[in-house]
Amino acid sequence: MISMLYLMNTKGDIVISRQYRDDVSASSTESFRQKIVAAKEASTSAPIRILDSSTFIFTRHLNIYFVAVTRSNVNPSLVLEYLYQKIRVLQAYLGEKFTEDKVRNNFTLLYELFDETIDFGYPQNTSIDVLKMYINLGKQRQKIAEDQGSLTSQITGAIDWRREGIRHKRNEVYIDVLESVNLLLSATGSVLRQEVTGSVMMNTKLTGMPECKFGLNDKLVVEKDKNSANAGKSGVSIDDCTFHRCVSLGRFDADRTITFIPPDGEFELMKYRVTDNINLPFRIIAAIQEDGQTRVSINVKCTATFSEKLFASSVTLKIPVPNNTAKCKIKCTMGRAKYVPEESSIVFRLKRFQGQSECMLAADVTLMPLVRAKAWSRPPLSLDFSVPMFTASGVHVRFLKVFDKSGYTTNRWVRYITKSGSSYCIRI
Amino acid sequence: MPSKPKTAGGSDSRFFTTQKKGETHELRTDLHSNDRSTKVDAVKKVIASMTVGKDVSMLFTDVLNCIQTDNIELKKLVYLYLINYAKSQPELTLLAVNTFVKDANDPNPLIRALAVRTMGCIRVEKITEYLCEPLSRSLRDEDPYVRKTAAVCVAKLYDIAPDLVEDRGFLEILHDLISDANPSVVANGVAALSEIAETSGKDVMKISTSVLQKLLAALNECTEWGQVFILDSLSKYTPADGREAEGIIERVTPRLQHANSAVVMSAVKVILNYMNMITTEDTLRTLTRKLAPPLVTLLNSEPETQYVALRNINLIVQKRPQILENAIHFFFCKYNDPIYVKMEKLEVIIKLVGERNVEQVLLELKEYATEVDVDFVRKSVSSIGRCAIKLEKAAERCISVLLELIQSKVNYVVQEAVVVIKDIFRRYPNKYESVIATLCENLETLDEPEAKASMIWIIGEYAERIDNADELLETFLETFEEEDPSVQLQLLTATVKCFLKAPEETQEMVQRVLDMATEESDNPDLRDRGFVYWRLLSTDPEAAKAVVLSEKPVIEDDTSKLEPELLDTLISQIATLSSIYHKPPEVFVTRANIRTVTEDDVDDYEYEDENDVGVQPSADGPVDLLDIGGGGDMNGSAPQQNNGGGDVDLFGLDTGGGAPAARPTCVKTQVCDGSQSGGIIINCGFMQTNGSVSMELDLQNNGQIPVTTLAIQLNKSAFGLAPTNQQLVFSPPIAPGASGSYSVGLTVTPNMMSPVAPGSAAPPTVQAAIKNLSNNSVFYFAANFTLESIFSPDGALDRTAFINTWKGIDDTKEVYSTVQLTTSSIEAIIQKFASASIFQIARRPVPNQPGQEVVYFSCKTMTQHSFLAELTFKEGVMACKICVKSEATAYAALAKEALERCAK
Structure with a gap:
């Protein structure tokens, strides 16, 4: 040890x-x-x-x-x-x-x-x-x-995450479903890898030792419920999930119900992973051409594919340019873009990006001539974003039931947000 | 939400600031102060000094003075101080015992537990007897917190005084704790028992059906750490049958969904180990399906956890490739993965690549080859080569990707590509030689020995297809003297090949190279090889052709494959460090109280290490005269045994414990599998009879012609052996299909000693070349030498000389091991040793350790290396500890192994 x-x-x-x-x-x-x-x-x-x-x-x-x-x-x-x-x-x-x-x-x-x-x-x-x-x-x-x-x-004790005798004036539960999308597109636009990792964060303010039951639109569960009200709706097929230790794993293994006595306050209830049927929030088409030894021309189009009622915030697109870049002439339809020499890339920022809209960027890059010509390694273009009230996997919370001896009512709030994961990249 | 703690009482930093003179005196006064806060502050200052590494042991009595307090904070600090300095003041520590005993009876369970916990941490032998009383009470304490602390304390005590634990019956009580109502107590009980089982080698866990049920029940309730302890101990249990295994797996499977990666890994381990017992196809298929998602999920965790997962997955895919056969894309590298994760991902990708996904993989690898990190790029390029070698159908695609990469002209990419293309040529001879032209265009970029050697090999091998092969070689020859030895050797061979193929044009060149190799070089390898070629060429050019241009065996991609037995061992070690290093635990685990001379170089364990197995190809390995493979190579064809890390098993049992009068036998191992020797399979061993050393050969003739006369030549070795007669005449001849044996007499002569590089161990092999005079074919092998074969009969020392020598040898020159015996009689060992020329010097019981005896021996080799040995026996234990001391450090490990064999 x-x-x-x-x-x-x-x-x-x-x-x-x-x-x-x-x-x-x-x-x-x-x-x-x-x-x-x-x-x-x-x-x-x-x-x-x-x-x-x-x-x-x-x-x-x-x-x-x-x-x-x-x-x-x-x-x-x-x-x-x-x-x-x-x-x-x-x-x-x-x-x-x-x-x-x-x-x-x-x-x-x-x-x-x-x-x-x-x-x-x-x-x-x-x-x-x-x-x-x-x-x-x-x-x-x-x-x-x-x-x-x-x-x-x-x-x-068996429940070492919660103490007895907790009281709250108002019984409330906040649920945040956070998703990160990892994507890798090849230069020809085909998907090499896409994956959503989600986590369900909870903040509970509940009295006593309540037992909670939680449900997502997990395909396996939804399909079992065919006869009930959910008939006809399709669920999301979740590849794998892991749970906070308060969740009874035996119950989940038996019938995929998520039951637990929550810790008081904030905790991560579960994590999940989805790889099928992902709604990518942005579509990017990049054309980057090296014209001889001294010029690179860049054209990037980025389209938001989610509903126009939603918007993405803090969208940052990093477009790589060669190390020996001398200057960049950049034109973009919205947002701000500038050349950042330390990162050898053009950083294109948009504070707010409406669903279904699109933006374009065109840049003319002039390079310094090199004594020894070395091929540019063309690192991938990467995107950072966060889209509130949107889940790339399509996951949503179906229910959260709270049972306590005293039978109080609980207020629930659910938020969704999808962010770019550690790598949302497009090869160029 | 992280809440900031109230800063009541100010911050602790002020305690670090005292640097004045007379500080100790001041502290001492404060420690004796009646004012509580002054006292607390003083203790804090002491602890602060301790934290920054200052020695404050002189305040021992003064700090101890503060132990009688009901302030729990102060108590904790004083206890902390005690734990740190108890060893330096064992006598004074006893003064604290009363307080401990009193605290262990405190009404507050937190204090009771604190007292037991601290007492266990004070590793002073004298205190242990005082500990037993409170400990046995705490193990039965009504409060679970105290019980769980006491459980761990038993393990602590066992570490200092194992006998005490056994005598007092603590093991039984600990075992009862497995049935405790409280899951945390169960978990700690399991942890303590597992540790004791591991250190003592006894099955103190004794998992029975009822214990098993209790463990499984506790699994659902205890903390994440407890779950890991329980799962790890379950993995050591062998279920009675497939049904029981299935039952346990069913209870363990839900753990795969736990957020804690340690729980997941341990559950995977249990399932994998039990899967061997399951025969139902359906169940196996279900399990295979269930294991994949959690393993992939681990790749989304922190990078360190990913690393652990990947090293384990590397093993899992070798054992059960089905589990992740469809998951290869999850292992593609992210641009921002840490380098150590990327390298491991590449390894897994190579293991998983198949004909279905090779296109996709090649695209990835090509992409990686353009990244910035040099090591990663190199590994990506060589991975492309490995794909080609693994998958015949994809080889052509791989070659074209490599050619594309060569066009990039990036120096290290080109070099790496040349090296792997050489391997591809070896794998698919006469298929892709069309690319040679492209390679030749890039000669000037090559500046690393391995790449140069590979390119030269290609030129030599395909000289007839390259128009200007001689000119190309000529350019390399200009710098012959400055080249790395591996490049020189290649140049020599390539020139000879060239000459044999086109004698007219290269006559002058070959003469020059042979001159340089034999006359101007200091490198014995180069010189020897030069002479061999020279004689071959001058006496019989046709024979030279047969030797130098002979068909080479096709290579396979086995660079990363582990031996099946090793793999099984490692699979049972999933989720331990063993699975990270890919080495069995005994290779790197060194017990705390045993000082060990570690020859293991740290670097062996780094991830750059390609040869994951505990096998270090010895630098002086069999010299590859026929030059199979280029520089460093992937050839698995040389018929040598691996001589690295502790392959003692090769020898199995030795002299078999028979009566000393019996004719000594010798254990032979196969050294030559017939693939290169025209079907002659040779088993070889060494022994000594009546003072003469011999090499025992068993031959099995699977060839076409009878074996009548062989000539044998030994290379210089660390043991200075030479055959007394080089001709081995078999009369009657060994007919095809028959077998025979021959005893080659050996002499020990200083002329044949090859010096051992300082600081390294002597290579345990003897290299031999055999020429079959019937058809003039030559083949080579290397046999592991057994050092006891040259133990000289005059190795006895007198006692005083022994003691003086023993004392004169530095402790760092000791090697240790523990060996299982087949007898517990010390006399039997002494007799066995005597018959092997290992002489008993003295024998005495160990003071204060009843039942233990040590026996001292000495022995000497005919090469005048002497060794002193100490064997420690414990009554009733069929094992002993062997410790060998010698000034000849290079041979110490071999001598120790010799003793181990003789003792068995």
């Missing part, structure tokens, strides 16, 4: 460390510092490396490396997931973008968390809500002293 954990900054200084087993020495951090951090290999090196017969597993949050050291044959996913979870816990305590200084300024808290979330190298309780109940900036809340019994059953 994990023998040692430490946080190291990009200069190679240890911010804080905690050793759980003595099969690694404190000096083993040195080899990581020299071979990974100092060698500037951290971004290209595989995240799991053997150095001096200890294994280093690491990830990064801003300028801090989170490193786990071990000498046994551990489960690497377990270690990585723990590191991610640890970062999330620290974000909850120290702020989303916590820095090295923030960590140093709260070292007592850090040590407490190091000890509570892991014991002898085995991850223990990492649930933020529960941790916050008894680890609070080094100061134990006084009132807890009275009912440690319920606290410990909370920490170790």
